[in-house]
Structures are given as structure tokens and as C-alpha cells.
Amino acid sequence: MSHSISYLALNLLKCTRNIHLGTRTFTNINVTMEPNPQALLLSSSNCFGFNLLEFAKKDISEVLEKNAISEIIFIPYAQNDYEKYTKTIQSAMVPWGFTVKGIQEFPDPNTAINSAKAIFIGGGNTFLLLKRLYENNLVEQIRKRVMYENLIYIGSSAGTNVATKSIHTTNDMPIVYPPTFDAISLIPFNINPHYIEKPDLDKHRGETRDQRIGEFLQMPHANYVLGLKEGSILHVNKNLLIIKGVAGAVLFKKGQDKCEIPVGEDVSYLLHE
Template sequence: MAACTKNLLLLSTSTVHGTEYLQYASEHIKIFLSKWNVSNILFIPYALKDYDAYTNKARKALETFGFKVKGIHEMDNPVSAVAKAEAVFIGGGNTFQLLKSLYDNKIVEPIQQRVLKDGMPYIGSSAGTNVATVSICTTNDMPIVYPPTFQALSLVPFNINPHYLDPDPSSKHMGETREERIRQYHEISGMPPVLGMREGCILHVEGNKAVLKGLCGAKLFSPAKQPKELDVGADVSFLLQI
């Protein structure tokens, strides 16, 4: 494991239409983890209520990729589990429930330490991607529980909106679009940029380099600026320098 480097694979979603769980990202996951000689993955299922079922779902998929999976709830101590992990994968679900559980189990700082100081590979999907950012303020989820703060892991210095949907010009729905909600977020001064990741988009961060991968691109929203389209293969390393 190379020390003092950031290694993140942030998925917009775990499943795209017509495919199995994590199937669309399988090659990216294999390459990402194999580079760091990872054999065992610590899965954090806190975003859903049934930890066993969720872990078994992740285990079934990731074992076909050649990796062993252990749920953090199956370990004696969450903090020591993170300290010993070769890699962490945080799955999707409800972002508020996930963040609260990360704080309740006192693993926010241990994850930050392992990822930002030790270079431990981190995979996030949906809610797991949300908590890798500055805050969970740009999640699409309902606040079903109260985390102690909206501040998240800050593994990257910006926010992400997974499952980003473009406005449908033919729709008769008169509610706010996702773009309008992000613009409202930026009405508050000091808020970071938001990367709207469409279904199938993947952000790969290695050290000071960040590149969009996967099936489709993303849309970048910055305060007081027009949104910017970003295609697959786009170098977005500038976002790490904010």
C-alpha cells in the first residue's frame, strides 16, 4: 500500500438499468483494488436497516470479482475493523441513516485517517459517495434520522449529487428540477461546487488526480457560474484544489 495518497472510487449508483448489482462497475472495481493488492473488503452496510442481507448482497457480487467481503457489523469492534481494513466499501441507501451510524460507531475519524493518511482504498456508492464529500447537503434522501452534523468525511473538498437527473423538457411536472435544487443550495454563500453524477458515472481519485469514468459523464455546478458538462474521461483534478 502506497502511503500518503488518496485512492477513491466513487460510484453514482450501485446498479444501472438492465444489469446486476455493481455489474457496470465491475472492471473498474477489479482494476482499482488489484492495483493495491487488496484481497479483503470491509463492507459498511449502515445505509440500510438489514445489515446481514445488505452485506450478503455485496458479498455475492464482490466475490465473483475475486474479493472476500466482511461486514463491519460482523466484527467485534468497528474502530479496530477500520484500522485493520485493506479497503472499505460503503454502500448506498439512506444518507442520513448512514452518516448517523458512522458517527454513532465512532468511525468517521478512523476512516479519514486510513484514507487520507494511509492511502487505504475507499469505494462508495450513492450514499457511500455522498458521505465521502464535504457534507450530505446535496443528497436526494429523506432525513429519516438526525445525524449529529451534516458534515461528512471530507475525503474530497466538494459535494456530489449522485443519481443526477437532467431536466426533461417534455415533462409536465412543475416541481423543482435537480438543477434548481442545486442552484438553491448555492444561494447560501461559501458552499462548495457540486458534481452531479448521472447514473453509471464513476469518479476515480488517485492522489491529486481525479478522472470521470464509467458509462456517462457528469454536470458541474459552481457558485455564480453556468453549469459545465463533463464527459467520460474528463480530468477534474482541479476540484481537488478547492
């Protein structure tokens, strides 16, 4: 295809071809039906007043049990000590009745993703995470499996950032260079995890989070940004987007005042704008 196509138009194609999305080409995707993504995008794994992942236990358990899934493949690429990070997640989720295996336990990460029914990509440094996903040729593979082959995606912090259109709105330092900021694109907009309204302005003299998001929105490639407060979750269920968790979100659009979004709000319209 030589012309650009919208997110929804792309998702309605029913043929095998090269698919152009933004600056990338996803090849050999056999689109035989409308996509059916299922994802839980968490602002973070930790939330004040809760143990690790506890605030998201109900939503994670419901999605996995609904799909008869008992084993999760954890991707710890956002940090350097894979074994330690995997054990940390295991300590939280195994008592819930789920098995957690680190992707590093498999001889080939691509084979691991092909055999997985659910993956969890944890937080850490977003630039490092995206670089490693590209190095292992997992970006397109994960997208295809989630969008068209019923792979459940759980992301937290950096793992949420890479699920979106791009990592432009991460809070992390660029400690490494990924080949591009373009990410998995399960949703056609950006998320800012760990969103905080404002710091203690009596002491803080740097930019606020709102100002930094505003700088991004001035760029021609920017559309809109969903700020997920700590304890907030974006539940993606095919063409349905719902804010879940224990805290709401904030929506930023070019030339408009930010909009507060409470828990339980349907934000599916973000797929159509």
C-alpha cells in the same frame, strides 16, 4: 492553529497537531507525508442495462488488484438489514474473486477499520448512514486511514455522499438527525449522486434537480457541486481526479452555467478551487 487553512495547505502539513477543517477538528493525525487517497465514488450500485455493480467491475477490480487486495469490509449502515445488504454485495463481488465481510461481523467497528485494506460503503439513506458513522466514531478514523494510511475507499450513492465535504446535496429524506452534515471530506466539494438532467416536464411540476442544486449554491457555505449521472464514477487517486464509468458528470458553480464533463475527463482542478 487559530487561523483557517485551505484544503491543499492542510494536506501539505508535515507535523502532528490538531487539524481544523471547516467546523470540525480532526485530532492526533500524524501527517508525515502528503496524503495518498485512493477512492472510487460511484453514483449508484445499479445502472440501467447492467447487473449490480457490473458497470464498475473493471474499475473496482483494477484498483483492488493493483494494491494486492482480496478482502473488502462492507459497511451497510445506510440500510437497516445489515445481513441482507451484505449478502447482496457478496453476491455481486465474490464471483469477481474478492471476499466481502460485513463490518457487523466484527466485535468492534473501529478495530475492523484499523485492520482493513479496503472498505465499501453502500447506498441507502445518507442521513442514517452519517449518523451511524458518527455514533461508531468512524468519520475521523476513516478519513485518516484513507488519506494517510493507504485504505482504499469505495462508495456508492449514500456512501459517495459521506465521502465528500458534506451531505448537503444528497437526494434523501432526513429520516434521522446526524450530529452534523459535515462528512468524511476525502474531497473538498459536494457530489450529487443519481444526477438526472430533468424529469418529464409534461407531467412534473416540482423543482428540477438543477433548481435544488441551485438553491444549495445560494448558501454562503456552498462552493461547487459535481452531479454524477447514473453509471458515473469519480476516481480519486492522490491529487488526480478522473471521471470514469459509463456516463459523464455535470459541474455546478456559483454564478456560472453548468458544465458537462465526459467520461475520461481530468477534473483534478476541483482540488485547487
